Structure formats: structure tokens, C-alpha cells
Amino acid sequence: MDFAWNSQQIEFRKKVIRFAQQSLKSDLVKQDKERIFNRDAWQKSCDFGILGWPIPVRYGGQELDILTTAYALQGLGYGCKDNGLLFAMNAHMWAGEMPLLTFGSEEQKEKYLPKLCREGWIASHAATEPQAGSDIYSLKTTARKDGERYILNGHKHYVTNGSIADIFIILATVDPSLGKEGLTAFLIEKDTPGLVVSEPISTMGMRSAEVTELKLENCEVSVANRLGEEGAGLAIFNHGMEWERGFILACAVGTMERLLEQSTRYAKTHKQFGQAIGKFQLVANKLVEMKLRLENAKGYLYKVAWMKENKQMALMEASMANLYISEAWVQSCLEAIEIHGAYGYLTNTELERELRDAIGSKFYSGTSDIQRVVIAKFLGL
Numbered sequence: 104m105d106f107a108w109n110s111q112q113i114e115f116r117k118k119v120i121r122f123a124q125q126s127l128k129s130d131l132v133k134q135d136k137e138r139i140f141n142r143d144a145w146q147k148s149c150d151f152g153i154l155g156w157p158i159p160v161r162y163g164g165q166e167l168d169i170l171t172t173a174y175a176l177q178g179l180g181y182g183c184k185d186n187g188l189l190f191a192m193n194a195h196m197w198a199g200e201m202p203l204l205t206f207g208s209e210e211q212k213e214k215y216l217p218k219l220c221r222e223g224w225i226a227s228h229a230a231t232e233p234q235a236g237s238d239i240y241s242l243k244t245t246a247r248k249d250g251e252r253y254i255l256n257g258h259k260h261y262v263t264n265g266s267i268a269d270i271f272i273i274l275a276t277v278d279p280s281l282g283k284e285g286l287t288a289f290l291i292e293k294d295t296p297g298l299v300v301s302e303p304i305s306t307m308g309m310r311s312a313e314v315t316e317l318k319l320e321n322c323e324v325s326v327a328n329r330l331g332e333e334g335a336g337l338a339i340f341n342h343g344m345e346w347e348r349g350f351i352l353a354c355a356v357g358t359m360e361r362l363l364e365q366s367t368r369y370a371k372t373h374k375q376f377g378q379a380i381g382k383f384q385l386v387a388n389k390l391v392e393m394k395l396r397l398e399n400a401k402g403y404l405y406k407v408a409w410m411k412e413n414k415q416m417a418l419m420e421a422s423m424a425n426l427y428i429s430e431a432w433v434q435s436c437l438e439a440i441e442i443h444g445a446y447g448y449l450t451n452t453e454l455e456r457e458l459r460d461a462i463g464s465k466f467y468s469g470t471s472d473i474q475r476v477v478i479a480k481f482l483g484l
């Protein structure tokens with residue numbers, strides 16, 4: 104594995120950071136308080152090409168290799184503090200575009216990918232249900248075939264981008280008696296009769312993203328909008344999860360880098376007992392731990408990126424990256440607050456929001472427990 108970045112990659116990451124710092128800056132205290140998704144920043148990110156980074160040029164993307172994409176996303180997280188926006192973009196790319204790219208028919212890819220990469224369309228992925236979270240294969244949403252259409256009925260929970268999405272990938276079963284083998288995915292456009300999206304749900308963090316519920320009430324979907332074959336839902340879900348678990352926290356690695364720099368600056372300049380607090384070993388040690396976590400997080404991220412770039416299966420490595428980075432992100436946010444003392448606890452310092460945003464990463468893409476379950480299975484347990 105060679106993670107030595109060439110000058111083009113380094114220059115591109117710098118360009119991404121500049122773009123993020125200049126164009127994606129916004130009043131996040133207000134957005135967080137009032138739960139505002141920044142549609143303008145989404146469009147700017149789309150115009151900059153971000154939403155098509157890993158997608159082939161022929162479908163409207165930029166066709167960056169996966170390592171460069173991961174490295175650039177890290178730069179994006181370093182430059183942009185709007186974790187909700189970054190979460191929305193990553194959900195769109197990894198759980199929306201990637202399954203469509205791999206399992207979509209040529210017609211579906213030509214119809215939807217250019218819109219998702221460069222025309223501002225937003226994708227959403229709805230799998231989780233009230234009684235099917237970690238146990239996703241027991242989902243109850245049904246898709247009954249009726250001639251050239253399917254009729255879907257069910258209830259989805261925690262749908263990221265739900266209220267702003269133009270297209271949804273929805274997981275249902277064509278026959279509950281088949282278990283996992285009956286799982287089938289559908290591409291459903293917004294405004295399809297019978298697709299009912301709730302208002303955004305209020306959440307602890309990621310409040311500048313929109314997470315909703317969704318109901319399917321005799322929602323008719325043409326056979327042409329089935330994604331893959333009947334029964335391919337399991338493979339589509341697992342494929343999407345591999346990408347999502349592997350890369351949805353790439354931006355968080357950049358955030359951790361920014362928080363380390365900010366906390367180090369503070370520790371060098373803020374004084375107690377007549378000296379900079381960074382001179383106290385207990386404070387310095389927190390910064391050392393933040394540095395170790397950052398470097399380990401990069402290692403996990405780049406390894407998955409290298410494996411995917413080399414067409415390898417990385418299910419376990421994606422779970423390891425997701426587990427490690429989510430826990431590292433939470434811990435580093437907490438320590439950044441501690442280093443800043445009571446100042447870190449203030450809303451306007453914007454560190455408490457970072458912590459609330461980070462905590463969500465222990466749940467989406469599968470909880471930390473479920474990542475451990477996946478890794479244990481690969482160990483033969």
C-alpha cells in the first residue's frame with residue numbers, strides 16, 4: 104500500500120480546503136438552533152464537482168480514484184464545519200450513487216447519475232424500520248408485483264435527506280417468507296403518489312441535515328424502477344454499507360485534524376498558574392491522544408480506500424474504519440472541549456455542537472455494537 108500523496112493530490116486537497124473555507128462558511132449556531140439545511144451550500148458543492156468525485160465521467164462524475172476521493176473528503180471536513188451538510192453529501196454519494204452505479208441498468212444510470220452528480224438532485228436511502236434497525240433483514244415493507252408494477256407498503260425510520268431528496272432507494276421484500284432472499288430495492292422519485300415523507304425529526308446533533316420518517320401507502324413503482332433483480336436487495340444493501348461504512352466518516356478525519364490544531368493553539372496561548380496550559384502534562388497528553396487517534400483514523404480510512412481502489416472486498420475493514428473513526432471522533436471532540444475549559448462548553452465556541460454531531464456516527468451505518476459484531480464474524484466468532 105502506498106499512501107504517499109503526489110503533488111496533484113496535495114494541490115487538489117488544498118483547493119478543496121480553500122473552497123470549503125470560503126464558500127461553505129455559514130452561521131452554524133443559527134442553523135443548528137433552527138435546524139436549517141444549507142441548500143445553497145449543497146448547490147455550490149455540486150457545482151464544484153464534489154457529488155460526482157467517485158463517479159465515472161460518462162455519468163456526469165469526476166472519476167477521481169477512491170484514494171484521492173477519501174483524501175479530498177478529508178480536506179472538505181477540515182475546511183467545512185457544517186457536519187450536517189457533509190453528512191447529507193456523504194449519504195447521497197455512498198448510499199445513493201454507489202449502489203445505483205453498481206446495480207443500476209444502463210438506462211437508470213444514464214437517467215439519474217448525471218442529475219445526482221451535477222444537477223443538484225439529492226439521493227436518500229431508506230432501509231431502517233421501527234422494528235428493523237440492526238436486524239435490517241427482518242424489515243416488513245412489502246413490494247407486491249402486479250403486472251408491470253409493484254405496490255409498496257411500509258414505514259421507514261431515520262431517513263437522511265428524506266425531506267429534500269429527489270430520489271429514494273427503498274428496500275422492501277417481495278415475499279416475507281423468503282427472508283433475506285426476498286429483499287429487493289427500488290428507485291422511487293419524490294412526488295410519486297403513495298410516498299409520504301414526514302417533516303424533519305429533531306435530533307441531538309447533525310441538526311443542519313434533514314432526517315425524516317417515510318411511509319409507503321400503496322405506492323406504485325414501475326418494474327423499470329426496480330434496482331437490480333428481485334432478491335438482489337441483500338447484495339445491494341451490503342454493497343452500499345461497505346461504501347458507507349468505509350467512507351461516510353472521511354470528512355470526520357479532517358474535522359479531527361482541525362480540532363487538534365485549534366486545541367493545540369489554545370493550549371499554547373491560554374495561561375493558568377503563570378504558564379501556557381499545554382505545558383501541563385495532563386493537558387499535553389490529551390493533545391497527544393488526539394494526534395494518535397487522528398493518525399490511526401487516517402490509516403483505517405486510507406486502507407479501505409486502497410482496497411476498494413484495488414477492487415478488493417473490504418467489508419471487515421469498512422466496519423473497522425467506521426467503528427474506529429466514530430469513537431475517535433467522539434473522544435477527540437470531548438477532549439477538545441475539556442482543553443478549552445468552560446469556554447469549550449459555550450454554544451458560540453462551536454465545540455459542543457461538534458460533539459453532538461459526532462455522537463450520531465455511533466448509530467448511522469450500523470451502531471458501534473454492530474460494527475463489532477461484523478468484525479467478530481470475520482474472526483470466525
Ligand SMILES: Cc1cc2nc3c(=O)[nH]c(=O)nc-3n(C[C@H](O)[C@H](O)[C@H](O)COP(=O)(O)OP(=O)(O)OC[C@H]3O[C@@H](n4cnc5c(N)ncnc54)[C@H](O)[C@@H]3O)c2cc1C
Nearest residue numbers: 228229230231236237261262263463466467468469470472
Ligand atoms: C443521524 C442518523 C441518520 C440515519 N440515516 C439513515 C438512513 O438514511 N437510512 C436508513 O435506512 N437508516 C438510517 N439511520 C438508522 C440507523 O441505520 C439505525 O439507527 C441503526 O442501524 C440502528 O438501528 P436502531 O436505531 O433501530 O437501533 P436497534 O437496532 O434497535 O439497537 C438498539 C441497541 O441495541 C444494540 N443491538 C442491537 N442488536 C444487537 C446485536 N446483535 N448485538 C449487540 N448489540 C445489538 C444496538 O447496538 C443499540 O445499542 C440513521 C440513524 C441516525 C442516528
